[in-house]
Amino acid sequence: MAEIARLPMAEEKAFRLAPHNVEAEQALLGAILVNNEAFYRVSDFLESDHFYEPIHREIYDVIGKFVRAGKSADPITIKTHLPEALLADMTMAQYLARLAAEATTVLNAADYGRSVHDLAIRRSLIAIGEEMVSTAYESEVETTPDKQIEEVEGALFQLAEKGRYDGGFQGFNAALKDAIRMAGDAYSRDGSLSGTATGLSDLDRLMGGLQRSDLIILAARPAMGKTSLATNIAFHVAKEWQADVTPDGRSKTVNGGVVGFFSLEMSAEQLATRILAEQSEISSSDIRRGNIHESQFSKLVDVSAQMAQVPLYIDDTGGISVAQLAARARRLKRQKGLDLLIVDYLQLLSGSSKASSQNRVQELTEITTTLKALAKELEVPIIALSQLSRQVENRDDKHPQLADLRESGSIEQDADVVLFVYREEYYLKNKEPKEGSPDHLAWQGEMEKVYGKAEVIIGKQRHGPTGTVQLSFEAQFTRFGNLARADYLPERME
Numbered sequence: 001m002a003e004i005a006r007l008p009m010a011e012e013k014a015f016r017l018a019p020h021n022v023e024a025e026q027a028l029l030g031a032i033l034v035n036n037e038a039f040y041r042v043s044d045f046l047e048s049d050h051f052y053e054p055i056h057r058e059i060y061d062v063i064g065k066f067v068r069a070g071k072s073a074d075p076i077t078i079k080t081h082l083p084e085a086l087l088a089d090m091t092m093a094q095y096l097a098r099l100a101a102e103a104t105t106v107l108n109a110a111d112y113g114r115s116v117h118d119l120a121i122r123r124s125l126i127a128i129g130e131e132m133v134s135t136a137y138e139s140e141v142e143t144t145p146d147k148q149i150e151e152v153e154g155a156l157f158q159l160a161e162k163g164r165y166d167g168g169f170q171g172f173n174a175a176l177k178d179a180i181r182m183a184g185d186a187y188s189r190d191g192s193l194s195g196t197a198t199g200l201s202d203l204d205r206l207m208g209g210l211q212r213s214d215l216i217i218l219a220a221r222p223a224m225g226k227t228s229l230a231t232n233i234a235f236h237v238a239k240e241w242q243a244d245v246t247p248d249g250r251s252k253t254v255n256g257g258v259v260g261f262f263s264l265e266m267s268a269e270q271l272a273t274r275i276l277a278e279q280s281e282i283s284s285s286d287i288r289r290g291n292i293h294e295s296q297f298s299k300l301v302d303v304s305a306q307m308a309q310v311p312l313y314i315d316d317t318g319g320i321s322v323a324q325l326a327a328r329a330r331r332l333k334r335q336k337g338l339d340l341l342i343v344d345y346l347q348l349l350s351g352s353s354k355a356s357s358q359n360r361v362q363e364l365t366e367i368t369t370t371l372k373a374l375a376k377e378l379e380v381p382i383i384a385l386s387q388l389s390r391q392v393e394n395r396d397d398k399h400p401q402l403a404d405l406r407e408s409g410s411i412e413q414d415a416d417v418v419l420f421v422y423r424e425e426y427y428l429k430n431k432e433p434k435e436g437s438p439d440h441l442a443w444q445g446e447m448e449k450v451y452g453k454a455e456v457i458i459g460k461q462r463h464g465p466t467g468t469v470q471l472s473f474e475a476q477f478t479r480f481g482n483l484a485r486a487d488y489l490p491e492r493m494e
């Protein structure tokens with residue numbers, strides 16, 4: 001009997017309509033038709049897909065085309081671009097006239113727009129939930145619960161970021177708008193960079209900054225300073241962070257950025273010590289041993305107080321899979337924001353599938369492919385550090401090449417940019433001849449030329465030139481910097 005009593009409730013639930021508010025949609029469209037300024041109050045976050053009624057989507061689309069073209073959108077001008085028949089007892093012209101006649105004040109347009117937007121998000125949530133339930137009931141043997149959780153988390157992230165749950169093709173005009181917006185941002189940004197500035201001016205000049213959605217591989221042999229370069233860039237980007245609030249209440253980065261740093265090799269404390277040494281100009285070994293005097297300690301305190309305000313987030317969990325990394329990166333973007341992601345380093349990540357873990361090349365292919373997809377999904381640059389193979393050491397010229405990347409096929413293929421760090425000083429120091437020998441003087445001359453210098457070689461760049469950038473490197477502070485070029489120096493009086 002109890003089961004029968006519950007049936008009407010179940011039937012009622014099955015026929016529930018998706019949440020919507022036709023009156024709010026009508027009020028908003030009416031307000032825009034009366035005063036086109038209302039369109040600009042909602043166009044930043046409201047799209048035609050957010051309307052529940054199909055005809056309201058068409059009306060909003062046509063209004064948008066008129067307003068963006070600088071034309072007046074009213075019931076008379078737009079009716080010829082819409083279907084003439086609407087209902088048996090009402091034409092499109094009559095419906096548009098009624099919307100305009102019953103319109104409320106333009107001041108309420110933003111509130112109505114947010115109401116329409118929020119209800120569309122709820123409908124998308126229902127769609128994700130229903131698909132999740134259906135998949136959980138009918139899942140295949142190979143589909144693990146972890147895999148489904150990752151897929152649902154990705155779908156929810158897309159919904160939260162984009163304000164909708166869709167995909168597939170987009171019109172070329174939409175892509176063109178993004179390109180123009182990027183050019184406008186570059187024009188208004190300091191240094192006229194289309195991407196995020198690294199703080200290394202010559203590198204920024206060649207790359208245009210760190211570009212959104214790019215996978216950037218930073219590779220080197222051990223002791224070349226690739227982690228130091230990554231921390232230098234990470235801290236500079238975080239230190240320069242500035243944000244504005246958009247019309248829909250979200251925070252938008254206008255300079256610098258929020259940085260996520262996956263440190264799979266070093267602990268968060270070791271990483272913080274490196275950055276502290278770089279910023280305070282006190283050797284990291286001295287900081288560790290407490291070999292500092294009182295004035296240096298007060299400088300450490302001041303620098304650490306400034307560093308505490310910087311949006312740099314470190315995850316030092318070792319041995320995580322690339323799927324776990326993606327899930328944590330999505331979570332960070334939702335909770336704190338994210339403009340740059342750094343992974344130190346690639347070979348310490350594991351794949352998520354059992355098949356790939358049996359073959360290292362397949363596993364690395366999955367890792368790099370996932371990281372590239374994640375960069376596009378999050379719309380942030382990802383810098384992934386990578387080791388180089390030992391074959392570099394067997395050559396007389398030890399400048400790294402693309403072929404030196406370990407399991408290079410997938411890394412080279414998936415990367416948008418490949419950077420190599422090279423320091424001649426490191427190799428030359430190990431070749432010191434016996435002091436007092438004829439070769440020692442020549443060796444000293446060579447050392448003077450390369451002392452405190454480093455090269456960043458751009459081995460591949462999809463949207464820019466390749467080449468070599470000269471940088472300064474202060475080993476005791478683990479700090480890279482811009483090199484003072486001869487043509488920048490003032491004239492010297494002899």
